Amino acid sequence: MSKPIVDYSLYLVTDSGLNHPSRTLLQSVEDSIRGGVTLVQLREKELDTEAFTALARQVHAVTKKYNVPLLINDNIDVALAIDAEGAHVGQDDITCVEARRLLGPNKILGISTGTPQEAQKALADGADYIGIGTCFMTQTKTPKRTLGPIGVRAILEAIPADHPMRTVVIGGIKHDNTRRTVSHSAGANGRVLDGIAVVTGIVGAVDAKVASEQLLSEFKAGYESASHYFKGENSAARASIEDVLKSFPQLLSTLREKSPLTHHISNYVVMNDTANATLALGGSPIMAPSADEAEDLSKVVSSVVLNIGTLTQSFVECxxxxxxxANAQGKAVVFDPVGAGATKLRETTTSNILNAMHVDIIKGNPGEISTIANLTGCTAESIAMRGVDSLGDGFSNPAAVVQAVAKRENCVVAMTGKVDYVSDGVRTVAINNGHPYQGRITGSGCMIASAIASFAAISPNDHFAAAVAGILALNLAGEHAGARDDVRGPGTFRAAFIDEMANLTPEQMLTEARIKTV
Structure with a gap:
């Protein structure tokens, strides 16, 4: 008998203790398979071998009915007794080598991994697949640490792209985080997760069939997004930089016509300035730092700004x-990692945000972008971090850095400084507009994040265009304000800066831009 061919897309891991009270475990398994589950693992830590074997026979009868493989968790004797299609072992269980010896060459063998080193050992020991986790916090166990998509990505990158070993992610996987987990964890080597392993999201659901259908749909969407990205299939859909520049007058006109609502979770120091800048440019701000209303607001706003300038627990929760x-509603998320790297708290918060959601646009100074490059495992030149102020260009090749981070994070990266750089991993530009006084008032960078979010709200299909337009609009306003006779220094510049945002014309966006492709 040859080894079964396995589809790992939606992998159910059972847990009787979490099974919904309205049905039996057998009903959960059958309903989930009818909903799209492609592989089942029977995990029963509290049963002795005799009871485990009896239950396994019953579950196997269900899975065989639908031609879905059944694996047994951490009990090779049970797997052999019922002739299951394979087994799964943990790092503290029987070794992968010994499990393979007992199972023979024609059974499926998987092992849990939490580090790149464990993944490489599983590869050498002959595992057919690895379960990568724990990704997020979960009810089934209390992990020492969670990996998040960034940690999952590091493990995927430890496996050669052409090796046949498959990969699934486990731990806190739900329908509302599946898509971004799969798309955001894709490795630079082109490896994409082969499946998601789910416990509570299926067995604990009111309707296991519907839950499975939703999870499988989200997995396929995430897999398709990641696969297209690495094949370059989404590059052709991008407008040329020349066409982007030509679109700016229309973008500004559309912004003022539609006045989209942007949800700001911003720092107290600049909250008034960012609200006024949003209004002056033509958008509409709502400053709402409460997690309790985030879901309701996501249905009515068009974009979101996350600014970590003044960190409190309630701000982070929000x-x-x-x-x-916002991810669930398909609304643009702009992340302003103010001072990232200046303290451990800011670094941890930055990492948590990047792991917890898909960020569409990252806006930061060189120090902040350097921190993100290091956190996400992107090879970039390291620079010192001094407080929360911009460090100038900071890199010998800043364009290459923003391009690398954008490609790594599958988003748009905007790095502000004496020259501003924006990249989506394919298109990269340098923006030479701006005025020195912008760097001498508090909140000018935060206002740029707000401007980017306003443009992203009316340019949902091209966040690169939104980021460039947002920076350009405020830089042109800065130039016009700095040239006014009534501006005597940073204090008078601040008021004039807001005025000139409101006075900016669509034609100026086209004729005064000093932008070059790099």
Whole structure:
């Protein structure tokens, strides 16, 4: 008998203790298979071998009915007794080598992994697949740490792209985080997760069939997004940089016509300035730092700004909730990692946000972008971090850095400084507009994040265009304000800066831009 061919797309891991009270475990398994589950693992830590074997026979009868493989968790004797299609072992269980010896060459063998080193060992020991986790917090166990998509990505990159070993992610996988987990964890080597392993999201659901259908749909969407990205299939859909520049007058006109609503979770220092800048440019701000209303707001706003300038626990909770719900509603998320790297708290918060949601646009100075490059495992030149102020260009090749981080994070990256750089991983530009006084008032960078979010709200299909337009609009306003006779220094510049945002014309967006492709 040859080894079964396995589809790992939707992998059910059972847990009787979490099974919904309205049905039996056998009903959960059958309903989930009818909903799209492609592989089942029977995990029963509390049963002795005799009871485990009896239950396994019953479950196997169900899975065989639908031609879905059944694996047994951490009990090779049970797997052999019922002739299951394979087994799964943990790092603290029987070794992968010994499990393979007992199972023979024609059974499926998987092993849990939480580090790149464990993945490489599983590869050498002959595992057919690895379960990568724990990705997020979960009810089934209390992990020492969670990986998040960034940690999952590091493990995927430890496996050669052409190796046949398959990969699934486990731990806190739900229908509302599946798509971004799969798309955001794709490795630079082109590896994409082969499946998601789910416990509570299926067995604990009111309707296991519907839950499975939703999870499978979200997995396929995430897989398709990641696969297209690495094949370059989404590059052809991008407008040329020349066409983007030509679109700016229409973008500004559309912004003022539609006045889209942007949800700001911003720092107290600049909240008034960012609200006024949004209004002056033509958008509409709502400053709402409460997690309790994030879901309701996600249905009415057109974009979200997450600004970590003044960190409190409630602010962070609101950012995580707002980002999650914005993702679910398909609304643009702009992340301003103010001072990222200046303290451990800011670094941890930045990492948590990037792991918890898909960020569409990252806006930061060189120090902040350098921190993100390091957090996400992107090879970039390291620079020192001094407080929350911009460090100038900071890199010998800033264009290459923003392009690398954008490609790594599958988003748009805007790095502000004496020269501003924007990239989506394919298109990269340098923006030479702006005035020195912008760097001498508090909040000018935060206002740029707000401007980017306003443009992203009316340019949902091209966040690169939105980021460039947002930076350009405020830089042109800065130039016009700095040239006014009534501006005597940073204080008078601040008021004039807001005025010139309101006075900016669509024609100026086209004729005064100093932007070059790099």
């Amino acid at each position: 950012m995580l909730a707002a980002g999650k719900h």
